[in-house]
Amino acid sequence: MTTFTIAPESIGKLRVSEIPYALHSAPESEAMEQASIFEGPTWVYVGIDLEISTPGTFKTTWIGSTPVIVLRDEHGDIRVLVNRCAHKGSILCFSQEGQTKSLSCPYHNWVYDLRGNLKRVAFAKGVNGKGGVPEDFDYAKNGLRSLKVATFSGLIFASFSDNPPDIQTYLGSRVQHHIARTIGRPMKIIGTYRQRMRNNWKLYMENTRDSYHASLLHVFFTTFRLNRLDMAGGMAISENQWNSISYTESVEQFNDEAYSGNRSLQSDIRLADPTLVRQFKEFDDPIVSSITSVFPNLIMQQIGNSLAVRQLIPRGVDECELVWVLLGAQDDTPEQSMARIKQANLVGPAGLVSLEDGIIGNFIQRGIRHPGEHKAVIRMGGDDVASLDSRVTETAVRGFWKAYKDCMGAAA
Numbered sequence: 001m002t003t004f005t006i007a008p009e010s011i012g013k014l015r016v017s018e019i020p021y022a023l024h025s026a027p028e029s030e031a032m033e034q035a036s037i038f039e040g041p042t043w044v045y046v047g048i049d050l051e052i053s054t055p056g057t058f059k060t061t062w063i064g065s066t067p068v069i070v071l072r073d074e075h076g077d078i079r080v081l082v083n084r085c086a087h088k089g090s091i092l093c094f095s096q097e098g099q100t101k102s103l104s105c106p107y108h109n110w111v112y113d114l115r116g117n118l119k120r121v122a123f124a125k126g127v128n129g130k131g132g133v134p135e136d137f138d139y140a141k142n143g144l145r146s147l148k149v150a151t152f153s154g155l156i157f158a159s160f161s162d163n164p165p166d167i168q169t170y171l172g173s174r175v176q177h178h179i180a181r182t183i184g185r186p187m188k189i190i191g192t193y194r195q196r197m198r199n200n201w202k203l204y205m206e207n208t209r210d211s212y213h214a215s216l217l218h219v220f221f222t223t224f225r226l227n228r229l230d231m232a233g234g235m236a237i238s239e240n241q242w243n244s245i246s247y248t249e250s251v252e253q254f255n256d257e258a259y260s261g262n263r264s265l266q267s268d269i270r271l272a273d274p275t276l277v278r279q280f281k282e283f284d285d286p287i288v289s290s291i292t293s294v295f296p297n298l299i300m301q302q303i304g305n306s307l308a309v310r311q312l313i314p315r316g317v318d319e320c321e322l323v324w325v326l327l328g329a330q331d332d333t334p335e336q337s338m339a340r341i342k343q344a345n346l347v348g349p350a351g352l353v354s355l356e357d358g359i360i361g362n363f364i365q366r367g368i369r370h371p372g373e374h375k376a377v378i379r380m381g382g383d384d385v386a387s388l389d390s391r392v393t394e395t396a397v398r399g400f401w402k403a404y405k406d407c408m409g410a411a412a
């Protein structure tokens with residue numbers, strides 16, 4: 001059996017509408033993606049500033065397969081440090097979140113400050129005048145790697161690149177505007193959860209950009225007439241073609257009359273409690289749901305009034321982890337808070353809608369275990385990457401692969 005060669009040169013030449021399945025199953029893709037994407041010319045989403053609101057608070061997470069600590073230092077600045085001791089490489093910090101004044105390694109107790117500077121080495125002067133670090137040991141050269149950091153509307157991004165584009169250019173004008181419109185105001189965290197998915201991380205990122213599946217795979221949407229492809233909407237693509245917003249517009253959904261029907265397309269099924277999906281008008285535009293996908297690993301969700309950011313973390317070639325943070329506005333009324341919580345039942349690992357998104361990637365993963373040279377056909381809506389006032393398109397999926405190719409091509 002012939003197989004596609006996993007190498008930056010061959011990936012750089014791919015057509016974005018014909019993607020070899022092998023990219024989701026070949027173990028060698030992982031190291032290449034780590035070097036060219038997660039530690040390449042990208043801004044990787046690592047968290048939201050609400051998670052580290054006071055000096056000394058931190059969270060640990062991953063940029064691809066590299067562990068990092070996201071923290072707020074004593075001056076209030078956000079820092080992203082590689083969570084790897086400069087001595088022998090041990091992970092320093094194991095807590096998912098917490099508060100600290102310094103970072104110390106469990107192995108030989110090297111201690112770093114919150115900017116990653118090495119401050120203390122145990123037994124540096126030896127014992128009884130013997131041993132210890134040599135004269136020329138330079139503390140300044142043995143700190144933690146500190147990454148470039150950018151924030152936008154509270155979202156924290158980190159980059160391994162010495163020279164990344166500014167975050168506004170990276171996101172693009174429509175995506176910037178849409179993120180600011182959705183969460184660029186005083187927000188609060190109203191819930192968090194995580195899920196493991198048994199599929200390559202790219203299959204999930206593709207899924208978030210695939211507006212065409214929503215009314216086909218997600219029976220709940222169509223059954224209760226919540227999201228149909230005949231509703232107004234479209235796909236907005238960023239200037240660099242890397243990022244996208246899939247959006248649905250409707251005036252009908254703000255109409256309680258329409259809800260009180262909630263009639264199934266297939267039968268007389270009705271929601272016993274229509275308040276599960278009752279929305280309040282929140283934005284000065286007709287967009288009632290939208291999924292924003294930023295390369296490589298951020299998804300921002302507005303499903304009605306359910307607002308969330310999702311961070312995707314690869315976990316080897318055939319597994320990934322999705323970290324959800326659900327948001328509300330600080331000035332929500334109790335009724336608005338309740339509406340957000342009720343609508344959140346649609347999404348998440350066991351959501352009435354997004355349950356299927358957690359398994360569909362695994363259906364593919366199982367189907368492509370030995371893919372040979374077979375390729376995915378990503379031609380819905382054409383072969384290009386461009387904004388369109390229709391959601392019957394895979395243009396944003398092609399945009400993902402455009403970004404992938406650009407990163408790999410730069411490495412070739």
Ligand code: FES
Pocket residue numbers: 085086087088089090105106107108109110
């Ligand atoms: S590995 Fe961290 S102090 Fe030795």
Ligand SMILES: [Fe+2]
Pocket residue numbers: 207213214217218354357
């Ligand atoms: Fe979906």
